[in-house]
Amino acid sequence: MNMYVLSIITQNTLCVLQRVAGMFSRYRINIEHINISRHTEELSYWNVVIYSEDERIELLTRQLTKIIELVEVKIIDKVPLEA
Amino acid sequence: MQVNGAKAIVESLIHLGVTDIFGYPGGAIMPVYDALFNAHKIKHILVRHEQGAVIAAEGYARITDKVGVCIATSGPGATNLITGIADAMLDSIPIVCITGQVANPLIGTDAFQEADIIGMTVPITKWNYQVTKSEEIPHIIAKAFHVAKTGRPGPVLIDITKDAQFGEFEFDLSSIGSFAHENPVVAESELSQAAHLINEAKRPYILAGHGITIANAEKELVEFATKTGIPVACTLHGLSTIDMSHPLYVGMLGMHGNYGPNVLTNEADLIIALGMRFDDRVTGNLNTYAKNAKVIHIDIDLAELNKNVRAEVAIHGDAKEVLTELINHVNPNNHAQWINKFKEHYTLEHETVMHREVTPQPGHKIKMAEVIHKLSQKTAGNAVIVSDVGQHQMIAARYYQFKDPKSHITSGGLGTMGFALPAAIGAKVAAPNREVIAVIGDGSFQMNIQELAVLAQEGLKVKILILNNEYLGMVRQWQELFFEERYSFTALMNPDFIKIAEAYSVPSIRIDSEDQLDKALDTMLNADSSFLLEVMVEKQGKVFPMVPAGCGVSEIRLS
Numbered sequence: 001m002n003m004y005v006l007s008i009i010t011q012n013t014l015c016v017l018q019r020v021a022g023m024f025s026r027y028r029i030n031i032e033h034i035n036i037s038r039h040t041e042e043l044s045y046w047n048v049v050i051y052s053e054d055e056r057i058e059l060l061t062r063q064l065t066k067i068i069e070l071v072e073v074k075i076i077d078k079v080p081l082e083a
Numbered sequence: 084m085q086v087n088g089a090k091a092i093v094e095s096l097i098h099l100g101v102t103d104i105f106g107y108p109g110g111a112i113m114p115v116y117d118a119l120f121n122a123h124k125i126k127h128i129l130v131r132h133e134q135g136a137v138i139a140a141e142g143y144a145r146i147t148d149k150v151g152v153c154i155a156t157s158g159p160g161a162t163n164l165i166t167g168i169a170d171a172m173l174d175s176i177p178i179v180c181i182t183g184q185v186a187n188p189l190i191g192t193d194a195f196q197e198a199d200i201i202g203m204t205v206p207i208t209k210w211n212y213q214v215t216k217s218e219e220i221p222h223i224i225a226k227a228f229h230v231a232k233t234g235r236p237g238p239v240l241i242d243i244t245k246d247a248q249f250g251e252f253e254f255d256l257s258s259i260g261s262f263a264h265e266n267p268v269v270a271e272s273e274l275s276q277a278a279h280l281i282n283e284a285k286r287p288y289i290l291a292g293h294g295i296t297i298a299n300a301e302k303e304l305v306e307f308a309t310k311t312g313i314p315v316a317c318t319l320h321g322l323s324t325i326d327m328s329h330p331l332y333v334g335m336l337g338m339h340g341n342y343g344p345n346v347l348t349n350e351a352d353l354i355i356a357l358g359m360r361f362d363d364r365v366t367g368n369l370n371t372y373a374k375n376a377k378v379i380h381i382d383i384d385l386a387e388l389n390k391n392v393r394a395e396v397a398i399h400g401d402a403k404e405v406l407t408e409l410i411n412h413v414n415p416n417n418h419a420q421w422i423n424k425f426k427e428h429y430t431l432e433h434e435t436v437m438h439r440e441v442t443p444q445p446g447h448k449i450k451m452a453e454v455i456h457k458l459s460q461k462t463a464g465n466a467v468i469v470s471d472v473g474q475h476q477m478i479a480a481r482y483y484q485f486k487d488p489k490s491h492i493t494s495g496g497l498g499t500m501g502f503a504l505p506a507a508i509g510a511k512v513a514a515p516n517r518e519v520i521a522v523i524g525d526g527s528f529q530m531n532i533q534e535l536a537v538l539a540q541e542g543l544k545v546k547i548l549i550l551n552n553e554y555l556g557m558v559r560q561w562q563e564l565f566f567e568e569r570y571s572f573t574a575l576m577n578p579d580f581i582k583i584a585e586a587y588s589v590p591s592i593r594i595d596s597e598d599q600l601d602k603a604l605d606t607m608l609n610a611d612s613s614f615l616l617e618v619m620v621e622k623q624g625k626v627f628p629m630v631p632a633g634c635g636v637s638e639i640r641l642s
Contacts, residue, residue, distance in 0.1 A: 062386035068210040
């Protein structure tokens, strides 16, 4: 189990929060911390902290990239947690 | 040109090449229906339940290269679409659903027939969007079609408020904009690695899936297999990507697939997975799946690569484009000994299962497989078989000898009972010159039986073959095999389907003995109208082979 920090850029649209957050819950990954800020009129920048296994996070990020309103997703930090 | 939003929707659809839509009117979509009244370039097919509309749109898309379109009103009209949308999501079907919504000022007020269909369909759509301004309509409709069709196809829902349908604006086709799409570029190194594995393999094995059909790569599949001499098995949705009489075709994969294709998965030293996603119904227990094989996985959806099965070479690309390149990279070869193993397994399966299933036994009821076997012979494998969900679905997949591409339509991923009749309607609208036969169980038939009305109203010559065992047969089979014969609520006391067909003006006959089968099938096939043939079949028949849930593919049971 690791703690991951994800950086996500999405279009700033009405339903995008539900669509992205829904992907986390579909993979049974709880969002521990989230910060979304409008970067420009069109784009939102997200900072998301979650706990997950490596395989799960790989699947999740690949599924996230399929969201039409998503511009970019990056894992910017990974901290191993003690068992 | 000054038009209202509803007219803009219809004009946009026409501009995008839409000629047929399936739908059901209601309050919040009435402006669109008003605009359709004089829209002679679009044929609207009135279904009897919105689930029929969305599944008909799926059937339409499956048999053509076009996007299927359905429309429904707000609230219950929209929520009735949900099962079909989820079905299209799992089976990668390009459809666009247009729903009416209460007027913008009423949203959030629990207005009459208000439902948050955008919120409800987020997890089951590739994209959805709510239009509240008329001016957005041309661009959003065009984007919906682009998203539905490109990459891995899927369903899109556009929810349009009633005031946006009424609002007038200056409609300009150039405001639609353009949408560029390029398939992923495949690296030369990936092709070389794949070709190296293919050239070196002793027991290579092609698993062909729905991606072949979606990419129109049937010709390339056969060319690739023929050059390399590699046997081809198909997933349920891969059926009809290759003529089943082709010497390299070895059968269907999966829980009720053929014996050899399942067992020999674990003897192959190389698996070449083409446009398939290693669904659990194909792999069985992943811990024992294909452990002797390296895997080349080619798919248009990056998220499918390394999802269930780790691939030595994972190629993100369009099946047709990748195969076209790969054909030039591989050496001519043959694998006669390896293919003989499939033949040996086929002989065993034929002797222990298939021969018995297709051979009439005096004094016994007709078996489902006999009916499909005869149907296959009488249509020379040229019909489009649209099956529902259950035992008859597996029997249709196993015993119909598909020849032509896009000949097998069924609900694979979601397993939606009630699929076949509306999907067959959609397929027949799209391809009126093809023989479309809906193969349906008595349980499934009753889930969308109301769509019989469409056949008479539209004059659609859809043939319906009911295989009636008076049970929810597949569940009954599991109860017999895995729940100690506790047949909990699977026996059906059915209505008289012949009387129902008569009420819907669909000619019909029912048979229950073997000696009537030939003539009855001929009558159905020769009918110059829709026709319903009900065949009373063995009540307690079981579909074998079978990989029990949780078992590996090598543990497939022949009885």
